[in-house]
Amino acid sequence: MMHKLSKILATGAALTALAGFSLSALAEPAAPNYPKTIGAGEGQLNIVSWEGYAQDDWVLPFEKETGCKVNRKYAGSSDEMVALMRSGGGAEYDLVSASGDASLRLIYGGDVQPIDVSLIPDHKNFIEELKAPDYNTMNGVHYGISYEWGPNVLIWNTAKVKTAPTSWAALYDPANKGKITVPDNPIQIADAALFLMATKPALGIKDPYELNAAQLDAVAELLKAQRPLVKKYWALASDEIELFKNGDVTLGAGWPYQTNTLKADGATVEDTVPVEGATGWADSWMLSAKSAHVNCAYKWMAYVSTPDVQAQQAIYFGETPANPLACPIMDKLDAGSCKKYHLDEAATYLQKIKFWKTPQQACGDGANDCTSYTTWQQKWQEIKG
């Protein structure tokens, strides 16, 4: 869960530096330089990943099978990931498991190279939406291979909240004063924006990560009204777990991971993706532009895309694979886990999730009046007081 926190913090960290980054000017995205086939391994593979993304369970068989010795470097934040991928002139590491925010930064920085997905057999099996999502694919060029993903969910204590909530409105309802917990993270602004997108169409929010100044103010207004209802802004996943366990809160925003941990502990909690949809994270494996172990890297990407590894990763971490063929294996490893992580209805589940990306000045529609992550960070401080 430390990992999850760092991931959240990380997102933040990365987001900031990225704020306004994308416009162009600096480095250019790397041009394609595909290998024709995956040749013999170079014997080494240096990867930067989240903790828990390169466990011995699936790394050791890979090393045995390919002869590529995997050197792991765990990063605590997206910022760190970006820095590591740029270290030593960019040749130090071959692969990185970047979240949706760091990935763009790496692409625009020219730090990662396009990947020929035809060399990754399982890519064609991926959920349609994850084959070329905009956080790892630009103009049809793949800069990353989707890995695992998950939503931020509405969690509630079933013993204390009798009727199951179906809307994020529960987190803004004065009736729940002092019983609510939400993440202490500026990206939480997107959650409120998502709610206003559905409930106040007059504001004209089209994307929760692309807000102009007026829209951001309206969102901040809502969040400031929420503040007196909040028992605690949680920083660690374990914080939220404890808050629910000790009866301090009955409703909150969090990850499926918290629900699973609480349930395993015997707590009476449920979670849902409310009718308005949810925000979430999605990770991709990306290949360094200056990688010296391209064959091993391709072998790794092909390997971790297989249903077996995707299933192991999903269950170890508590998230959803990009490869739906992992479903029966997940169920074999942990009965009912495919349904638990919604891989059985991935396409519909995906539609409900607005994946984290970096708020930038450049809006998606070509306008340049959106608020950057730096502004979000200041607003968040203002909201928390």
Next chain:
Amino acid sequence: MISATSINAKKPDHQQSMVRRLSTLLWARPGLGLGLLLAPPLGWFLLIYLAALAALFISAFWTVNGFTGEIEHNWTLQNFTTILQSETYRRIALRTIGMAALVSITDIILAFPFAYFMVRIAGPRLRVALFTLVLLPLWTSYLVRVYAWRLILSHDGALNWSLQQLGLPVLDIGYTNWAMWIVFSYIWLPFMIMPIYAAIERIPGSLLEASQDLGAHGFRTFRKVILPMSLPGIVAGSIFTFSLTLGDYITPVLVGGPGSDFIGNVVYANVGIANNIPFAAAYATIPLLVMGIYLMAARRTGAFDVM
């Protein structure tokens, strides 16, 4: 075992005379010897400590480019004007300073009678026992103690359980500024007891007897003799409690609620999340300034003699 002289004896003559000449030089100029002795720690202090502070202060006048996220080395007061003009940052600074003051006062009220009891009333064995009790919490991790309080103050925690057993209404103080006040007061209490103990111990018994002989009883002796003479200890203790609270950012995260952010939390968020080091540096000068003023005032009371 080889004696020192036997080693010296093996040394060539000119080397031995060098050593002798050096020792003569040092004997003739005591200032030089002292200088050599102090150079390493002083150098360390200047380089690591003061240089770091200077770097902090200088970077406070820089800004971060919103486009590239890189630090721009143009001199500007922008960070300071943002802090002064923003109601949020002002409120957070005042909250931090206010809490530090409140915790110091609370600890003085709690620690004084305790320290007095230890010095004047408790026997030697009880005194040792009390000392152990005061210092015992310091042997465990700060985090463990804060987490323990979190469990005590939580909704279904030990405090509310006890209240329920007594038939009293439950309190809802977990994750509030009240919780922070309680936890800070508890955690820094030993740092207040120790200097007050030292100060009271220094008051000669004869002064108290003289005061009584001159007809001053109880409260008057306390007010006219004990309190003024233990004031340096109180101030010394408050330097600890005040500065420790002022610089803390973990307790607000763990036991604070919404609206519990301290200066440290803002600094942390700007360094760790927003990557805006100049702004963090500018904000970090506030506690530096506050402590500077506090220490200057404390020096006048003679507090540094009991630390």
